[in-house]
Amino acid sequence: MKKLTVNEELTLTCPDSFREMTREELDTAFADTNRNRAGIRDGERHVILVVQWHRANVLLAALTDPSTALRGTEFRLRRLLKDHEYRRTGTRSRQIAGRNAKSFRYEYRVQGVLQEGEVFLLKKKTMIYTIYTYTRVPAADEARRTIDEVLDSVRL
DSSP: OEEEEETTTEEEEEOTTOEEOOHHHHHHHHTSOOSSEEEEEETTTTEEEEEEEEEOOHHHHHHOOHHHHHHHHHHHHHHHTGGGTOEEEEEEEEEETTEEEEEEEEEEEETTEEEEEEEEEEEETTEEEEEEEEEEGGGHHHHHHHHHHHHHHOBO
């Protein structure tokens, strides 16, 4: 098992088949150069997990509702993936690092292959963490089990 530490406080453990994504891979995948992002990928299982973080000011952090923040994230994704048959497929809540994390799941198509993504949001005081997961739909059931194992390992 491998460990990844993000922002010097969030750690996760993943199977040895994962490797840390390079800065170039992250910049290409997200079409920007945000430095507050780290990711892992398993090329054989077609699983990617990316953690992005930012510090909100104290007042904004106190007023930020995870559901509202997720709606903003979904709006941006829907706009970015409009030419890729974006479709929201559900929502859920789960515990990550002892905190209630809300998420939404969606599908989109890349080069004819149906992909599944899920976005989780969790807070630690004024730090907001957004966790993006991606997999191919044909392998989604097995990939979700792997993703859930990695999410179960997250510590803050």
